[in-house]
Amino acid sequence: MTPTLSTQTVVAVIGAGAMGAGIAQVAAVAGHSVKLLDLRPDAAALAIDSIRAQLEKMAAKGKISPQAAEAASARLQIAGQLADLADAGLVVEAIVENLQAKQKLFAELEALVSEDCILASNTSSMSITAIGAALKHPQRLAGLHFFNPAPLMALVEVVSGLATDPAVANTLLATAAAWGKTPVHARSTPGFIVNRVARPYYAEALRVLQEGGADCATLDACLREAGGFRMGPFELMDLIGHDVNFAVTRSVWSAFFNDPRFLPSLIQQELVDAGYLGKKTGRGFYSYQEGAARPLPATEPAQPFAHDVVVYGLAPAVRALVSRLSAQGRSFTQVMAPQGDTVATAGGATLRVTDGRSATRCAFDTKTPNTVLIDLALDYAKATRLAVSVAAQCDPAAASKVIGLLQAARFGVSLLQDIPGLIVMRTVAMLANEAADAVNQGVCDVAAVDTAMQLGVNYPCGPLAWANAVGLKQISSVLGHLAQTYGEDRYRTSPLIQQLVYAAKAF
Numbered sequence: 001m002t003p004t005l006s007t008q009t010v011v012a013v014i015g016a017g018a019m020g021a022g023i024a025q026v027a028a029v030a031g032h033s034v035k036l037l038d039l040r041p042d043a044a045a046l047a048i049d050s051i052r053a054q055l056e057k058m059a060a061k062g063k064i065s066p067q068a069a070e071a072a073s074a075r076l077q078i079a080g081q082l083a084d085l086a087d088a089g090l091v092v093e094a095i096v097e098n099l100q101a102k103q104k105l106f107a108e109l110e111a112l113v114s115e116d117c118i119l120a121s122n123t124s125s126m127s128i129t130a131i132g133a134a135l136k137h138p139q140r141l142a143g144l145h146f147f148n149p150a151p152l153m154a155l156v157e158v159v160s161g162l163a164t165d166p167a168v169a170n171t172l173l174a175t176a177a178a179w180g181k182t183p184v185h186a187r188s189t190p191g192f193i194v195n196r197v198a199r200p201y202y203a204e205a206l207r208v209l210q211e212g213g214a215d216c217a218t219l220d221a222c223l224r225e226a227g228g229f230r231m232g233p234f235e236l237m238d239l240i241g242h243d244v245n246f247a248v249t250r251s252v253w254s255a256f257f258n259d260p261r262f263l264p265s266l267i268q269q270e271l272v273d274a275g276y277l278g279k280k281t282g283r284g285f286y287s288y289q290e291g292a293a294r295p296l297p298a299t300e301p302a303q304p305f306a307h308d309v310v311v312y313g314l315a316p317a318v319r320a321l322v323s324r325l326s327a328q329g330r331s332f333t334q335v336m337a338p339q340g341d342t343v344a345t346a347g348g349a350t351l352r353v354t355d356g357r358s359a360t361r362c363a364f365d366t367k368t369p370n371t372v373l374i375d376l377a378l379d380y381a382k383a384t385r386l387a388v389s390v391a392a393q394c395d396p397a398a399a400s401k402v403i404g405l406l407q408a409a410r411f412g413v414s415l416l417q418d419i420p421g422l423i424v425m426r427t428v429a430m431l432a433n434e435a436a437d438a439v440n441q442g443v444c445d446v447a448a449v450d451t452a453m454q455l456g457v458n459y460p461c462g463p464l465a466w467a468n469a470v471g472l473k474q475i476s477s478v479l480g481h482l483a484q485t486y487g488e489d490r491y492r493t494s495p496l497i498q499q500l501v502y503a504a505k506a507f
Helices: 018-029 043-060 066-074 099-110 128-132 166-178 199-210 216-225 233-240 242-255 266-274 316-327 359-366 396-408 424-440 446-457 463-470 472-486 495-502
Strands: 011-014 034-037 076-079 090-093 118-121 141-146 155-160 182-187 310-312 333-335 342-346 349-353 371-374 385-390 412-415
Touching: 011 018, 018 034, 018 043, 018 066, 018 090, 018 141, 034 043, 043 066, 043 076, 066 076, 090 099, 099 118, 099 128, 118 166, 128 141, 141 166, 155 166, 155 446, 166 182, 182 446, 199 216, 199 233, 199 242, 199 266, 199 424, 216 233, 216 385, 216 412, 216 424, 233 242, 242 266, 310 316, 316 342, 316 396, 342 396, 349 396, 359 371, 371 396, 385 396, 396 412, 424 446, 424 463, 424 472, 424 495, 446 463, 463 472, 472 495
Parallel strands: 011 034, 011 090, 034 076, 090 118, 118 141, 155 182, 310 333, 349 371, 385 412
Antiparallel strands: 141 155, 310 342, 342 349, 371 385
């Protein structure tokens, strides 16, 4: 069994900002004596005062006993200078994201602390290998990436650089677990797990917006109400801050030698250039000025329910449609045998789930002019909104019958321009593709990437588990059609997904 750090081990935290203070609180509550150092005058003292106030609030709410809160408060100390950290068994750096500053700090620490002291960086994306290159003994250095706010967020990424001793990483994994966190192990590559795999959540929405697929409010609503995400990408970027989000995207893109999969968005660059950084500046994709009205998603007006509705097969979308129509007392015919990828027909129109083609291309390929596509949903039975697209060849009267069918099943319907893959399907496919590439390249394993994305950014499902549920053949088809449409390497399918499809296996 891998040993955790004893609670007798002194933990030093350098940097008393939000992250450093949060890490100090976690370690103190876990039973360690904690020394907090910050070169800014009074920063450490103010941070400790804030931590103690937080502990008092937790005790008042019954989240921690008054005795435990008092004991944790007593374990917090201010370090006046680097030399005060000489007795630490673990030093966690949480300073500015600057390689030279981190290298200089760790080189100074290496000459000060004992040989068995573990050095850890809370960097969110910088190379642990590069940070450790300045050390005489880089094997003692690893990444220990907490998420903000550290006391509340369960995920911790433990990151191994090229020289990191596996025993050091294992000790940090065990220690983070003992601190009540859920640690995952990653190899040091740009963005680690979360900041790498999350890029498509923003990138695909920005791409659809740039192509005029729909407005921000509609795309956000579709990803929340059909995709099950807690926040849509535009409201989330506004919350994070476009300066921060754009900088991370640029950093990952640059670190991967300008791989088009991580290409930054000109739309977001414009917002940053204008100083429209989101909620903190009062304006981003949305206005946060006092009295500003939040725009509503586009929702189709009510359409009549057709009297010739037929649903086919037992696919998830079909089962949900049958259940929801039955609950509303609607009359329809159910054909148990599947009819290719057809979900339903109504008023002469055919309804299908998007496979990454535009509705117009799908209508052409299938010789079915009256084609309407619906988007992916995390759970069609619970979704309150679905995005749809209509082929250019489709008779508007036929399209209205399909929209009426979906509305009769109690879906809010948002009509998008005929964008390939709509919004939820292409986003989930690209998230799964990036997660698969991380696994294929040995950055982490399947369990780690799914855990990281659920706990680190609150995704409703791990991307690889979600890909399994949709079907890897379907995910591969979506990616292939997107690549064919755009002619870009951005949508290349991960070799791991290809291999699993050929082998008829899942993650």
